Amino acid sequence: MGSLVDYDKHYRKGRGQCGDPFPEFAAFFAGYDRRRARVLGCGQGRDALLAARHGHEVVGVDLSEIGIAQMVEDAEAEGLDVTGVVSDVLNFRSRRKVDVVLLDRVLHLLLDDDERGVCLGRAAGFTRKGGYVLVADVPNNRALIHGYFDERPQGWTVVKRTKNYLFARKN
Numbered sequence: 001m002g003s004l005v006d007y008d009k010h011y012r013k014g015r016g017q018c019g020d021p022f023p024e025f026a027a028f029f030a031g032y033d034r035r036r037a038r039v040l041g042c043g044q045g046r047d048a049l050l051a052a053r054h055g056h057e058v059v060g061v062d063l064s065e066i067g068i069a070q071m072v073e074d075a076e077a078e079g080l081d082v083t084g085v086v087s088d089v090l091n092f093r094s095r096r097k098v099d100v101v102l103l104d105r106v107l108h109l110l111l112d113d114d115e116r117g118v119c120l121g122r123a124a125g126f127t128r129k130g131g132y133v134l135v136a137d138v139p140n141n142r143a144l145i146h147g148y149f150d151e152r153p154q155g156w157t158v159v160k161r162t163k164n165y166l167f168a169r170k171n
């Protein structure tokens, strides 16, 4: 349990350590017609802030206290609806089902495929019917991520599939 990298030390260097939001996520939220969706996602908040700027209610979960503090400060400065939770994604509990779960380049930081499978299962469990799990990760994890959803064709419809991305809607 935990992470292969301590991101606190990266985030201490300043904002924007993960870069701008990926165009794939920006396009998803630009085209997502649900209003005030509940979204889970995190890091320093590039995706969380992106989603919140579209009017959604976001809970950001990350191991990095610094990343969470930076995200919350930036969200407050813009008056956005973002809550930060310092937690391991493998322990985090959501009281409510959510509309969108973002796993943006977090899976490759988990210790092994068992943890990655547990994380995907938890993300899937948090998602309401009709909601989405949006995953970006390294090509090495492609088979595991695509396999997770392909093995559950009754439960999920894959709406985007590339080398680095898989977006799936819960049936």
Ligand SMILES: C[S@@+](CC[C@H](N)C(=O)[O-])C[C@H]1O[C@@H](n2cnc3c(N)ncnc32)[C@H](O)[C@@H]1O
Pocket (backbone or CB within 6 Å): 001, 002, 003, 004, 006, 007, 008, 018, 041, 042, 043, 044, 045, 046, 047, 061, 062, 063, 064, 067, 087, 088, 089, 090, 103, 104, 105, 106, 109, 110
């Ligand atoms: C490459 S960064 C991506 C951050 C964010 N998802 C984004 O795309 O901007 C990876 C993030 O995963 C977090 N992380 C790694 N393992 C974690 C775990 N087990 N639970 C929660 N967060 C974790 C790190 O602290 C770091 O913020």
